[in-house]
Amino acid sequence: DVKVTQSSRYLVKRTGEKVFLECVQDMDHENMFWYRQDPGLGLRLIYFSYDVKMKEKGDIPEGYSVSREKKERFSLILESASTNQTSMYLCASRVPTTNEKLFFGSGTQLSVL
Amino acid sequence: QQQVKQSPQSLIVQKGGIPIINCAYENTAFDYFPWYQQFPGKGPALLIAIRPDVSEKKEGRFTISFNKSAKQFSLHIMDSQPGDSATYFCAASLIQGAQKLVFGQGTRLTINP
Numbered sequence: 667d668v669k670v671t672q673s674s675r676y677l678v679k680r681t682g683e684k685v686f687l688e689c690v691q692d693m694d695h696e697n698m699f700w701y702r703q704d705p706g707l708g709l710r711l712i713y714f715s716y717d718v719k720m721k722e723k724g725d726i727p728e729g730y731s732v733s734r735e736k737k738e739r740f741s742l743i744l745e746s747a748s749t750n751q752t753s754m755y756l757c758a759s760r761v762p763t764t765n766e767k768l769f770f771g772s773g774t775q776l777s778v779l
Numbered sequence: 780q781q782q783v784k785q786s787p788q789s790l791i792v793q794k795g796g797i798p799i800i801n802c803a804y805e806n807t808a809f810d811y812f813p814w815y816q817q818f819p820g821k822g823p824a825l826l827i828a829i830r831p832d833v834s835e836k837k838e839g840r841f842t843i844s845f846n847k848s849a850k851q852f853s854l855h856i857m858d859s860q861p862g863d864s865a866t867y868f869c870a871a872s873l874i875q876g877a878q879k880l881v882f883g884q885g886t887r888l889t890i891n892p
Contacts (some may be wrong), residue, residue, distance in 0.1 A: 670822070699879070701882075706880040708868060708883050709823070709882040709885075710882075711879055711880075714879060724879065731856065767813075767825050768823075770823050771822050771823075771826065772822050
């Protein structure tokens with residue numbers, strides 16, 4: 667089974683801190699995604715990556731950046747955390763030959779105080 | 780044009796009942812409509828998906844009904860069980876190319892014993 671692992675289940679950070687959220691997948695998937703989940707808003711795409719060193723903005727990229735130096739790892743960076751970035755962050759990966767199935771990690775609940 | 784609207788936001792059903800969750804989309808080019816199921820503390824997982832060349836797809840107790848002319852699709856859960864209690868997300872995308880999924884707002888379903 668595909669495993670998508672997010673490094674932290676819970677994180678508490680202070681306003682203005684630089685925050686790194688890490689995601690690793692073990693199935694050699696080219697495509698990786700970062701979503702943000704908020705009640706009543708569903709899942710919103712922050713950034714995605716087609717392949718190593720390739721990235722593209724999603725629907726809500728403001729205040730975020732990403733890094734994909736190795737195929738298995740996709741990092742989400744909050745350059746200067748703000749309270750409105752308190753949320754559940756979900757990483758996902760997918761085989762690019764079919765758009766059918768996203769494999770999600772268990773999520774990181776980030777609180778910015 | 781990229782939105783997917785999901786209702787209701789929450790739903791409580793007695794065991795054995797048939798919860799129905801509805802979604803509507805705007806982009807007529809969408810040709811792939813999955814449903815994801817998310818249990819507390821876990822990431823979403825693909826439950827069932829449909830393409831617009833059929834009006835219904837059934838997998839076990841889960842059925843998707845699709846109405847192309849109305850641009851609507853819905854999830855029905857037959858003989859619902861307390862173990863079906865979860866958050867459900869509909870989504871839509873284009874199947875060809877590395878297209879991103881657009882998710883609905885989510886429905887928190889509770890099945891009472």
